[in-house]
Amino acid sequence: MPQWRSWENIINGRQDRRLLDCRQTLNCMLDDDQSAGREPTSGTAAALAWSEGTKHNEYKDSRIMNTAELSARAPLAKPASRSRADERGASASGNVERRSFLKALGTAGAAVSASALAGTAAVAQANRAQISKGDAALLRFGIPSFEAPQKHLSTRWIMNSFNFGHAAIKRSSMLVACTLLLLVLVVPVPSAYAAPDAITPVEDFSRELDKLKKSFGDLGKKIDDSAKMIDGLSDVDKAKKEIEDLRAAVGSLLDLVADNGALDKLGDKALSRARDKLKELEQDDRFKPDEKNFLIEQWRRLRDDTERATEELGSARKRFAELLRTLQASEDFIDELVQIRQAQKVIDAIHQLTSEIRGASDQLHRLIAGIKPPGA
Amino acid sequence: MRLSITGLGATCLAACTFKDVGYVEINTVPLATATTLYLNSVKLDPLKNGTAVLRHNVGTAKLVTEGNNGRLVMLCEITVRKNRITTVTISVLDRPPRCQCRNSITTADGSDGRPSCVG
Numbered sequence A: 001m002p003q004w005r006s007w008e009n010i011i012n013g014r015q016d017r018r019l020l021d022c023r024q025t026l027n028c029m030l031d032d033d034q035s036a037g038r039e040p041t042s043g044t045a046a047a048l049a050w051s052e053g054t055k056h057n058e059y060k061d062s063r064i065m066n067t068a069e070l071s072a073r074a075p076l077a078k079p080a081s082r083s084r085a086d087e088r089g090a091s092a093s094g095n096v097e098r099r100s101f102l103k104a105l106g107t108a109g110a111a112v113s114a115s116a117l118a119g120t121a122a123v124a125q126a127n128r129a130q131i132s133k134g135d136a137a138l139l140r141f142g143i144p145s146f147e148a149p150q151k152h153l154s155t156r157w158i159m160n161s162f163n164f165g166h167a168a169i170k171r172s173s174m175l176v177a178c179t180l181l182l183l184v185l186v187v188p189v190p191s192a193y194a195a196p197d198a199i200t201p202v203e204d205f206s207r208e209l210d211k212l213k214k215s216f217g218d219l220g221k222k223i224d225d226s227a228k229m230i231d232g233l234s235d236v237d238k239a240k241k242e243i244e245d246l247r248a249a250v251g252s253l254l255d256l257v258a259d260n261g262a263l264d265k266l267g268d269k270a271l272s273r274a275r276d277k278l279k280e281l282e283q284d285d286r287f288k289p290d291e292k293n294f295l296i297e298q299w300r301r302l303r304d305d306t307e308r309a310t311e312e313l314g315s316a317r318k319r320f321a322e323l324l325r326t327l328q329a330s331e332d333f334i335d336e337l338v339q340i341r342q343a344q345k346v347i348d349a350i351h352q353l354t355s356e357i358r359g360a361s362d363q364l365h366r367l368i369a370g371i372k373p374p375g376a
Numbered sequence B: 001m002r003l004s005i006t007g008l009g010a011t012c013l014a015a016c017t018f019k020d021v022g023y024v025e026i027n028t029v030p031l032a033t034a035t036t037l038y039l040n041s042v043k044l045d046p047l048k049n050g051t052a053v054l055r056h057n058v059g060t061a062k063l064v065t066e067g068n069n070g071r072l073v074m075l076c077e078i079t080v081r082k083n084r085i086t087t088v089t090i091s092v093l094d095r096p097p098r099c100q101c102r103n104s105i106t107t108a109d110g111s112d113g114r115p116s117c118v119g
Helices: A007-036 A044-061 A067-073 A079-087 A092-118 A123-127 A133-142 A153-161 A171-186 A196-232 A236-257 A262-282 A289-370 B002-017
Strands: B021-029 B037-039 B051-057 B059-066 B072-080 B085-091 B098-101 B116-118
Touching: A196 A236, A196 A262, A196 A289, A236 A262, A236 A289, A236 B021, A236 B051, A262 A289, A289 B021, A289 B051, A289 B085, B021 B072, B051 B059, B051 B072, B059 B085, B072 B085, B072 B098, B085 B116, B098 B116
Parallel strands: B021 B085, B072 B116
Antiparallel strands: B021 B051, B037 B059, B059 B072, B085 B098
């Protein structure tokens, strides 16, 4: 088994262990019932089928916990128990539905726990069982190889506490155990690693950056289209209108990245949060040294990445400002050309007027010259 | 009554949301981040790398700095136009700092010889 694992895999492994512990308990209950010659406890077989279904599905997805390892950690259910479960008449479709449901819960729980433990930007997304590309990237860099603690003592203790003996077990205890199992799977174990409010500014910043990147693509297309259109335009008004529209598009982007814009504020917030968190962690004594180092390393990375992102934002701001200046200069240039053209028209009109006056004057001269006094 | 209140609310919302905006780019020469600047009495955050691009409602804005004795000194007036950027460079070597407009207009009114920058 590799010494280094990702948190994600650790969580998967922990869930497998939880399932096995519970399954072991359920098997014991079925064996008790069988040995006592009474009907199996209501719901035991179904619950066992659930857990097996879930475990089966989890195996398929698990990258680190193979069957042999799991077998070594806990005894597998006896075939008799399984056949008994089948005899209980649990319908196949019902099982599938329940298994899918449980698997979905397990997956969501694992995702939530993974993000909570890793302390990355995917907390809110994991709650919705959807992770955006940006968050996934953050999650990936947030959970690099890390020598994780081999045992989660708290959860292990909780599960061991429910290792019922072979003696008489009240039926309600089983329900409590299964309810607890569901709770453990659905609700992530409150962890000192998790601080959803701490990660929110970074997550918001990441989400807004993603939106901005999308807007860049849209704007690029619009600029290309407009440039082609302007080239083919001979109508000044249309060309001006087109540039005006472009200015509005660039302006909307500049609006986002402006120093007093929403994104910049978010970036500042995320950066200051990462810096504060780093300071807090450096003075924090709650964690073991390796855990503390891991967290510090992650926040340091987060801070560096956020710094880089804000720098990129700064250069984007500069480019947009330059683009807007170019566009308004082009528009002003067209305005100047229009003014020159209008001035030229005025001059032409004056020329025309002068020429007409000159013609009239010549005619007048000719007329005057043609006039002969009476008797001449 | 209810209809008129709704109409009034919608008008207010529209007026608040769709206000025309333009941009002001402020550069300092040499790159200075310590200069305290105000734009229409709103104190600006320290400039990053001596530059800032700010969104501002369309209209005129007064760029002000703090003088030696803590008094506010007006540097120049900036005209902000819709979806346009007005660039102004502040020379902080001068005492008091001086505005240099990329594009300026001459006003005959009482601007005391200070430039009026336009986008």
